[in-house]
Amino acid sequence: MVMAMPAARRAPPHPERWIRVTPQGLHVVPGDFHVDPVRPVERAVITHGHADHARPGHDKVLATPETLAIMAARYGDNAGAGRQALAYGERVTIGEVTVWLAPAGHVLGSAQAVLEWRGSRVVVSGDYKRRRDPTCPPFEPVPCDVFVTEATFGLPVFRHPDDAGEVAKLLHSLEVFPERSHVVGVYALGKAQRLIRLLREAGWERPIYVHGALQALCDLYEDLGVALGPLEPATAKAKAEMAGALVLAPPSAIADRWARRLSDPVTAMASGWMRVRQRAKQRGVELPLIISDHADWDELNRTLDEVGAPEVWVTHGNEEALVHHATERGFRARALSVVGLGEEDEQESWPPGEGSGERSEEGAGEEDGS
Amino acid sequence: MRAFAALLDRLVYTPQRNGKLRLIADYFRHAPDPDRGWALAALSDGLDFKGAKPALIRALVEERTDPVLFRWSYDYVGDLAETVALIWPERPGANRPPSLAEVVERLREAGRGEVPALLERWLDALEPTERWALLKLITGGLRVGVSARLAKTALAALGEHDAAEIEELWHGLEPPYEPLFAWLEGRGDKPELGDSAAFRPLMLATPLEESEVEALPFEDYLAEWKWDGIRVQLVSRGGETRLFSRTGDDIGGAFPDLLDAVGFEATLDGELLVLRHGPGEGEEVAPFNDLQQRLNRKTVTGKLLELYPAHLRLYDILFDGTEDLRGLPLLPRRERLEAFYERERPARMDLSPLVDFRSMDELKALREAARDNGIEGLMLKRKDSAYLAGRPKGPWYKWKRDPLLLDCVLMYAQRGHGKRSSFYSDYTFGAWTPEDELVPVGKAYFGFTDEELKRLDKWVRDHTTERFGPVRAVEPGLVLEVAFDAVQRSTRHKSGLAMRFPRVHRIRWDKPAHEADRLESLQALVEG
Known part of the structure; x- marks a missing residue:
């Protein structure tokens, strides 16, 4: 709720003051909910249905209707006790935070979570791509103060062909x-x-x-x-x-x-x-x-330009290269090292014991606030 | 460049020979001249470009990329050409992608100083896979698992000809081979084979099965030792001398000592060996391992020449001067070979002696006793056999001595390729040391039926103790009776031994692992 007069006079709070990395994942403090938590929590906002983002067992789940349907198909009764569907562009208030969802172009129902608190806006993009996908609406850039991005293909060798x-x-x-x-x-x-x-x-x-x-x-x-x-x-x-x-x-x-x-x-x-x-x-x-549902290197960088956020947080993938390059290009960039994301490959692709190797597992989610 | 790049890309990933053949033939059918001729040259003999070295490519990419990002990328990808192909930041502009022929022709004409600018322009104009193919092509290492023979076999399929016909013509032709394609497609005459040192397709022997031994009219055959080297053809004609492998690959670059010994005109069939001083008088055949030091090289050092001197043991003559002897029966051909040898007395060559025998039983005994260095068994050749290309059944037999056998314990199994990719079909087996440890002694991936493979695969899955990527370690519980031709010392294996040509002879489902053979038994069989 962005309404109190005194708040309007103050500079908007820096997102580091109200979004933190906890062992559960990204915690939005003034709304007391998590985005794509990796462990069961009371209230979760889910960006899309892949198993590393949409995990079972949360009390309350907010997501697009399609993502909720996917979770119901995968987890049945365990898909979350209270499920709230939110169409793209519709707004809802959780605690003090306004939440809406914008298409991410990753899979059917995939969304970026747009979070607003006291004039400060953070976009948690989940996983996304910029190519046309005949099964889901395209990614929409949303201007913001901090853009939270994946970097699955965050090396300049990854440039997907047509x-x-x-x-x-x-x-x-x-x-x-x-x-x-x-x-x-x-x-x-x-x-x-x-x-x-x-x-x-x-x-x-x-x-x-x-x-x-x-x-x-x-x-x-x-x-x-x-x-x-x-x-x-x-x-x-x-x-x-x-x-x-x-x-x-x-x-x-x-x-x-x-x-x-x-x-x-x-x-x-x-x-x-x-x-x-x-x-x-x-x-x-x-x-x-080479057909990918993730942004390639050029698309990751183009997206940073289009979103126009002065600051970029990188959650998972090849964070260090994207952080390095974004910094060179004048962004304030840092790696969040959210544990447990980017494992859809492990679960859906690599047979047990044949790990993919270079996935970042270190930097277990210590409090990363002020 | 696109079609050629797509071809190389598919070849890299296609393990089966037939699959490769189909892909190459499909390319030849659809690609235009002269592109396909240059592709054929690249796949068969290779193309050599001066001035296009990896260091130059590295310098080009470093000018355009962030060094940190390049380093991380190279670490990740692990191959320079591939990293550069993927990371190359194109400059926007109207760049026309070059054809394969244009790349080859421009590079051949270019002075060293012009190469960087050419490359840069092409890298800007091409797609990543095409860039990768370009870089592989110009740095001279395609490594797509295609032999010259395979490329020619695919080519022969264009016109339903035999690869042997192409082999015969090959060394009289030059890339981009337009007359050859024209002939294969029925648009032109067969190219004339001039007075060149051409490869003539070999006559090959079939294995003599035990069931055929009794019925064999032995009096119609000559016998020779089957030497444990590699079969080669030495050709000298029109002032040119070449040494070819069994499949027509020119391997002369690695054997200057042998080529230098040629002062005659002839086409000779023989066994390439390394000789060394024996314990007594004269020289004896060194273990195959010694010969291997000389193989698969483009050039050879003086030290290798000295340590592993090459020798050719002659057993047939195809041409004496320009006279074609291939139509003669074996006996008069042998006489011509002996006369040739008496006349020329070439250094580094001798005659493979005929083995004297009076009965099949005597021959059997000779074969059983054939455990000397460098002998694998016997060759039986019909006295009246003309020299025919290919592997006709009947005139020539190879009769290898019985293999050595050892009961080994299965240690690791690896997934196969292609049809076998869902099976654990490559087996590493070991023998017991005096300390009752198992050490690997060899690896085999054939010698069992499809039914047995299914059962082996299941056994591996049910007895896995550890997994390393495509490899599983298994508990020591299955005995494989392994057949092999010889065993040599090797520094590559922990056991210090290496088997030659190991294959699974029998699966001993019944035998407890602790009763398998011990390393000492294998050590006792080492030759040389």
Whole structure:
């Protein structure tokens, strides 16, 4: 509530005074709630449905209707006791803090949390990208005092190519190897549905076969108005009939026993990590497709310019390079090292024991206030 | 450049030979001349550009990037060409991307001082994958797992020809090979093979199965020792001398000692060996390991020449001067070889002697006893056999001595590639030391059926003790009977030993691990 006259005369409070990193995550003190907390809390604002941001077991959850639906599909009764849906642009007041959500362009329902207190505005962007995504509305830059950003691909080697070219690579391979099936590793939430839409746009009208773990979220996207065309379970047909088939599966399944039912599969994987050959080779991927739901290096930096915040906090990913570069460019920048974010890969992609290596785990959330 | 870059990119990730063949053939079918000819040159013999060294590329990128960001990026990516390709900050402007042919032709003409500006302009105009391909191309290390032979095989598929035909023509042709493509596509005549030192496709032997031994009319065959070196073809013609591997790769650069010994015109078939002074009179064949020191090099140092002198043991003659002898039966060909040898007496060469025998039983006994250095078994060649390209069944047999066997304990299993990527199919096995520890002695990834592989894979998953990326350590509980051709000392392995050509002979599901063989048993088999 920004109304008391004396407050209007004072300079707005610096966000460091009212937002802190705790072991639970980002704590918004004057509203007493957390954004994307990694442990169960009383009140949570959730930016999007990926498991490292939307965890089960909170008492009260505020998120877009789509994110709430995704959480309900994943966690059932454990998705949060009290659920409050907030459409993009709608405002609500929690304690003394005004909260609204702006599209983040990451996956269906993904949002940036805009937080306002006494004339000071912080945007917690969660995960975001700047490319067109046929399954969700695009990222909207919101001017603010502090912009809180991810840096998953925060190194200048990560510059994602055009999606259409990557999809063309997949279709070309299906032409060169028509007798082989093609299995593409995709995250169950977001990447799967986006890739299906991109394939449909590129003219692939035949059924796309999906692993059981993707089915529920594909159904949910359909219910929420994202048409995906004909999908069939990957397990229903005989091996011989899978020649030339296009199959989507979670990354952990593509090179494991599950894939044996397919006809001599070409193993593909759709992820921003595929940009680096060593990463792709480690996983035994034969056809890396660089399709990412995160901003690449250029987009991270362009976003800082567009948002125009004088100060940038980096939550997860390759923080140090983005902080370094933003500082060189005149921003006040620092790493928050929020523990537990950026682990969607670990959960959805890397088999247990095959950690991805360079994820920042240090700097456990000590109080980082004044 | 785009199609070539896309090809290299796919090749890097495609483990299967057939997959690579299809990709290369698809490229040749769709890429224009002369791009595809230069691509063929790059994939087969390699292209050498002066003045485009890694240090230059590094200097170019450092001018344009923040050194801190570059360092972190290089640390992350781990490969210079790839890091530069990805990080390169293009200058906006109307840059026209160059074709592959343009890159090759400009670089060949350019003076050393012009290279940096050319490169910079191209890097600005290309996409990251194309930049990576450009940098790999000009620094001379494609490393996409394609041999010259494979590239030629893919090429042959264009016109449904045999790769052997292309091998024959190869050394008379120059990149970008436009007449060759024209012929393969039915648009032109077969290129003429001039008076050049051309590779002639080899005649290969098939293994003699135990079941075939009794029925073999041994009196129709000549026998020779099967030497444990590598099969080569030495060609001298029109003042040019070349040494080719079995598959037609020119390996002469690593064997100047042998090439210098040539003062004749002929095409000879023989075994490349390293000889060293024996305990008594004369010289004996050194272990294969010694020969390996000389292989896979473009050049060779004086020290290596001295330590591992090359030798050619001759067993056939294809051309004497320009006279083609390949149509003659083996016996008169052998006479011509002996006459050639008497006439020339070339240094660093000798004749592979014929092995005298009167019965199949005598031959069997000779084979069993063949445990000397450098002998792998016997070769049996029909006396009336003409020299035919390829591997015809019947005229020539190789009859290797029985392998050595050792019961080893499975220690680690690694995921395979391609079709086997969901299986733990590469096995590292060990033997017991006197202290009852297991030390690895070798690694094998074939010798079992698909059914056995399934069972092995399940066993590995059920008995895993640790995981390291694609590798699992397993508890010592499964005995593999491993077959191998020889064992040598090696500093690369903890056991100090290395098996040659190990494969799984039998899986001893029944045998307790503690009853497996001990390291001493393996040490006792070391040769040389």
